[in-house]
Amino acid sequence: MASLAPKFSLKSIIPGGGEGEHNPLTMSDDQILEQIISTHVHSDTRFDVGPLFSLVDNTLTRSTHIVDTVVQGSQVSLEHIDDKNTQANFSSPLCTLRQISSEMQCKPPGEQVAHKTTMSILGKLSHYEWDAKAVLTLAAFAMEYGEIWLLAQMQPNDLLAKSVAMLKRVPGLAKPASLQKHRQAIVELNTLTKSTLQVIELIFELERLSSYDSKDVPSLVTATEQIPLDVYWAIITIVAIVTQIDCLITESEHRQELSHYGQKINIILSKLRKQIAECRQQIEVMKIYYKIRKTMQTPTETMEVLRLLIFSYDVPKPLYDGASKTTVSIDVLRKKNVYLFISTLDITEEELSVVFKIHEAIRTKNQTDQHKIVWVPIVEEWTDQLRKKFEHLKAKMPFFVVEHFGSAAGFKYIKEEWQFKKKPMVVTMNHQGKILHHNAFHLVESWGIKAFPFTKTREEEIHHSRQWVENIVTHIHPSIPIWFKEEKYIFFYGGHDKDWVQQFTKYATAMANDALLKEKKISIEIFHVEKEDKNIFSRFWSGIESLFVTKVHKTEDDDVTKEVQKMLSYKNETGWALLSKGSEVILTGHGTTVLKTVAEYEKWKELVKSKGFEGSFRDYHEKAVRLLHRCSHLEIPNVAGKLPERIRCPECPKTMEIFITYKCCHEEATTNSAR
DSSP, X not given: OOOOOSOOOGXXXXXXXXXXXXXXXXXXXXXXHHHHXXXXXXXXXXXXXXXXXHHHHXXXXXXXXXXXXXXXXXXXXXXXXXXXXXXXXXXXXXXXXXXXXXXXXXXXXXXXXXXXXXXXXXXXXXXXXXXXXXXXXXXXXXXHHHHHHHHHHHTTTOHXXXXXXXXXXXXXXXXXXXXXXXXXXXXXXXXXXXXXXXXXXXXXXXXXXXTSOTTTOTHHHHHHHTXXXXXXXXXXXXXXXXXXXXXXXXXXXXXXXXXXXXXXXXXXXXXXXXXXXXXXXXXXXXXXXXXXXXXXXXXXXXXXXXXXXXXTTSOXXXXXETTTTEEEOGGGGTTOEEEEEEEOSOOOHHHXXXXXXXXXXXHHTTOTTTXXXXXXXXXXXXXXXXHHHHHHHHXXXXXXXXXXXXXXXXHHHHHHTSOXXXXXXXXXXXXXXXXXXXXXXXXXXXXXXXGTTOOHHHHHXXXXXXXXXXXXXXXXXXXXXXXXXXXXXXXXXXXXXXXXXXXXXXXXXXHHTOHHHHHTTOOEEEEEOOSSOHHHHHHHXXXXXXXHHHHTTOSSOOHHHHHHHHHXXXXXXXXXXXXXXXXXXXEEEEHHHHHHHHHTHHHHGGGHXXXXXXXXXXXXXXXXXXXXXXXXXXXXXXXXXXOXXXXXOSSSSSBOOOOEEEEOSSTTOOEXXXX
């Protein structure tokens, strides 16, 4: 047991020591907290509160029951009270309890006096933990309160008890006339005793829960921060109860007002119950969360994973089958390869079209029996409006829909392990429940049916393909697929500077119409990705971003990955251009270098005769790059999944610096960057 600190002096923490300035009923929580924290001395010594609290609980439960029986005529037998188990060899900290008790005895009523007494008790218990301070004070009170009502019960038939009771003035409180006279006051202090016991029991429970990591149980942070203040109010309430008992025993004309303490204790009691309920709920979520993590490491079957992820330990609810417009058992997913489409209700038609590509691929490959799509809508708090929005979206889905996703543990896993960030994601899972791709959304968006079955393995197989632009631009204009088929050279270009766009259009058109190229049967098309055409502009850059996400985790610095990174870095530049032959990308270039290359075509056109158009253009462009070297600036989209901490510059061997960009949701808003 921790040793007692030297007798505490209120003057050491209260400037001036004036009592009138320190009424706890008018002081703010911060003012009280500042004073009580100064009494606390951290110590490595731990006092085992449990055994003492069990005795205190038994003592006060039976004492308050006696009061209910004597004062209110309750007929419930003490035999029906369930006592807490106590240690047979328990050694009471008697000296400490007596010192605490002596601090509380024979004090005049008043809030300032109660505060001063409480501060003195906290000073004596400075080396104890907060729950121990509360339990020790309650134990000191329990000794006195229990003795009063034990003697009151025994004295009519026991001369020794009668003598001791007279010395302690118990008959002055326990006589029928006194009980009747002070009935209301006794009932009030007895009720407050029960409430204070409950508060300290909850503080004790909260301290036990604090053994969990606050990362797993975030409600613990706020709850445990309030424990010193809760302990203060529990102790000052006990002090006030003792003072009231003294007033009743001595028949004093002055009484201790308890109603303010009762109100405060009830508020704390309600708050603690709510906090502990939240903590227990979070602990349960944590346990299921770690169960999900363990199951995901060695899954054996799709159903095992989905039942735990989506429904926790609850009975699985039916799925909505968009094909038949009926509900079906989750058993339809047993032994199936599953694509989990995870999103909020804020999904666009373009994002939905990505999932429809999976649906199309499954049908085209005749894999409808083995591959299933399941939409898992993420909604943290349902409203009538969101429910209507969900029903509208559900009606569009030709696949399975989870209508009742209420697993907090599953949501935590999706958010933390799969890095769900409100952007749609597609998790590919085989029939054993093994994850084959943590987010294939961008793979599907970039490559469509070519990437089927949308696994990491398939992503690796197509990673080095130089035809990456095909799926991005094929559907934005009907002429493009024809140009691809005819193996024409194509300049895709754009930029934020209209003058640059006009200059590039002028020189590129002149070059495409040059007689030498016509003679060599070199056909060149140009396609302006106009910012003004929001549909084309959005689809083009969304495709580039998706392709970037599929490649950003690759460790090797291959040419394809560099070209994609460069393209993304050009999104907000003055100008840019991408040259392809058919669907195969030849190069990408910044506005300054590609404009110089096409504008100075006359300087290198003769090389076309020996090196061809492609080789000549590439060589001259590389010279322009060396002359006008610039490194890249990337704005990485906030996508689901982990982004790498290090990205190498596609223009030079150095690692790029990391910046955080905050962008307003309005289209025309400016962008503010912070280092």
